[in-house]
Amino acid sequence: MDLDAYVAAHADQWRRLETLSGRRRLSGPEADELVDCYQQVATHLSVVRSSAPDPALVAYLSGLLAKARTRGAGAGGASWQAPVIFFAATFPAALYRTRRWWVSTMLVSLAAAAVMTWWLMQHPQVESTLMSPREIQQLVNVEFESYYSEHAASHFAARVWTNNAMVAAMCLAFGILGFPVIYLLLTNLVNLAIVASVMVRHDRGALFFGLILPHGLLELTAVFVAAGVGLRFFWSWVDPGHVPRGQALAREGRTAAGVALGLVAVLLVSGIIEAFVTPSGLPTWARIAIGVAAEVAFLAYVYVAGRAAYNRGHTGDVDARALPDTPATAG
Numbered sequence: 001m002d003l004d005a006y007v008a009a010h011a012d013q014w015r016r017l018e019t020l021s022g023r024r025r026l027s028g029p030e031a032d033e034l035v036d037c038y039q040q041v042a043t044h045l046s047v048v049r050s051s052a053p054d055p056a057l058v059a060y061l062s063g064l065l066a067k068a069r070t071r072g073a074g075a076g077g078a079s080w081q082a083p084v085i086f087f088a089a090t091f092p093a094a095l096y097r098t099r100r101w102w103v104s105t106m107l108v109s110l111a112a113a114a115v116m117t118w119w120l121m122q123h124p125q126v127e128s129t130l131m132s133p134r135e136i137q138q139l140v141n142v143e144f145e146s147y148y149s150e151h152a153a154s155h156f157a158a159r160v161w162t163n164n165a166m167v168a169a170m171c172l173a174f175g176i177l178g179f180p181v182i183y184l185l186l187t188n189l190v191n192l193a194i195v196a197s198v199m200v201r202h203d204r205g206a207l208f209f210g211l212i213l214p215h216g217l218l219e220l221t222a223v224f225v226a227a228g229v230g231l232r233f234f235w236s237w238v239d240p241g242h243v244p245r246g247q248a249l250a251r252e253g254r255t256a257a258g259v260a261l262g263l264v265a266v267l268l269v270s271g272i273i274e275a276f277v278t279p280s281g282l283p284t285w286a287r288i289a290i291g292v293a294a295e296v297a298f299l300a301y302v303y304v305a306g307r308a309a310y311n312r313g314h315t316g317d318v319d320a321r322a323l324p325d326t327p328a329t330a331g
Contacts, residue, residue: 003052010044014064017041021068038068086318089309091262094255094316095225096306102228109189109224116193121201130194140202144195148211148279164219164267168226172256175230176237176249185227210284214291215274218298222266229259251317258318269294 017037020030045061048054095102120126127136167184174180199208233252240248277290 003048003054003057006044006048006052007057010041013037013040014044014061017068018064021064021070034068038065041065041068086258087262087265088305089312089314090258090316090318092301092306093309093314094229094259094262094306095302096310097316098225098229098232098255098259099302099306101232102225105185105228105231106221106224109185109227112186113189113193113196116190117196117200120193120197124201127198127201131198136198136202139195139198140204144199144204145207145211148274164222164271165264168222168263168267169260171223171226171230172233172260173230175233175256176253178231178234181227181230181234185223188223206284210287211278214278214287215270217291217295218266218273219270221295221298222263222270225259225266226263229256232256251315254318255316258316261318266298 017034020026020034020037023030026034041061042065045058045065048057048061131139167188171181171184174184196208199205233249233256236248236252237245243251273291273294277287280287282290
């Protein structure tokens, strides 16, 4: 084959494909032309490779086809479409599909925290083994309240967000082992129960709940979601159901990764509330109302947007390539 003659015969088509691939917007006819040109140039590349494999020309045509393939797949809109799809469908569907796990985790954890707090209040002598009298007085009278206002709000929000996101990520990352999730959860619950019992026993219960509820409702829910999804990840290899163990483990692992990403946004909201609302001069009822509103909005997101996305076939699997014909069984 005369390579020079072949290039001269088809160069116009190649340049046309390059022009179409470089445009931000394509009309209907131009999109059809892009597809036709792509198919023709793909044939040209095949001919060149089999008859006159010139490295420079093969590289040029391969790059041209890759650019056209990206443009034809709509990658120009991926910068905004992917996050929209994730937060409108993938993330809420994952929360809805795994709701039994994290709601159960939340209810059991809150019950355990209440029992631990009650037990500690009934056994005040335990306090002396955990904290000195000076440390207790410092916590009750100074440290608990000043914790929310001793740093600039923006820096405090960033620190709280990072810390809570790390706890949630650890619950999800260690979920495959199961027991580390329970340990992390139990550690946080014990610390919460100790502080609650000390504050309530020293008649500072109103201050404790007035400061912890505005941000704590959403923050703790996010931690419970992470723990519940982590435990679901663990259970996927213990009892994979009707699919191969490796497939079940991969699906729940990808779901856990997506939930970790989504919880970053949820914990950002709770961090902003903790930094700007909790220490504000608003009345206690107003601060708690903001926290309740954030929690209700999250639950509505799960049970309205999540249910709708799940019924459309989304499962929360961030690597899903296509929607199934029917919804998957809830995990």
